[in-house]
Amino acid sequence: MIAKLGRRRVLIAILITGVLWGSGCATLGPVYTKADKIPEDHGLVYIYRPSGFIGGGVAYDVKVGETVVTTLHSGGYYPYFSKPGEVEFWAKTESRSAVTIDVMTGKVYYLKGTVGVGFFVGRPHLTVVPEEVGEKEISDCKLIPESK
Structure with a gap:
């Protein structure tokens, strides 16, 4: 009887975890492709996050100033065209x-x-990586749709 209750609790915990994990998922677009061209007087910043188990359900906004550029999800990327400077x-x-x-x-x-691991929720960490590293890591990422 005790073993049955233990298994039931484990099963319920797994189901709840699955539901919570799934609720953090985003609908992403097609797999990464290079931008055809960069608009005149702009540079291109690919903002990306490789898929990973740790923090996979955590999404966070990446901002420039107070403007949200994109909400970064595990396995997603977003091409941001920026003015120079x-x-x-x-x-x-x-x-x-x-x-x-x-x-x-x-x-x-x-x-x-x-x-990274946080007390209540995962902590974001942003780093600029060399082009050869970025191209390799972004290749499996999917496009994050523009916010509406």
């Missing part, structure tokens, strides 16, 4: 992570987002 990208849940990129016209940058 120093641009600070930042994200915050329990803690804040920020990166400044000196965007140059016609150049491509890769901004990688990850999630």
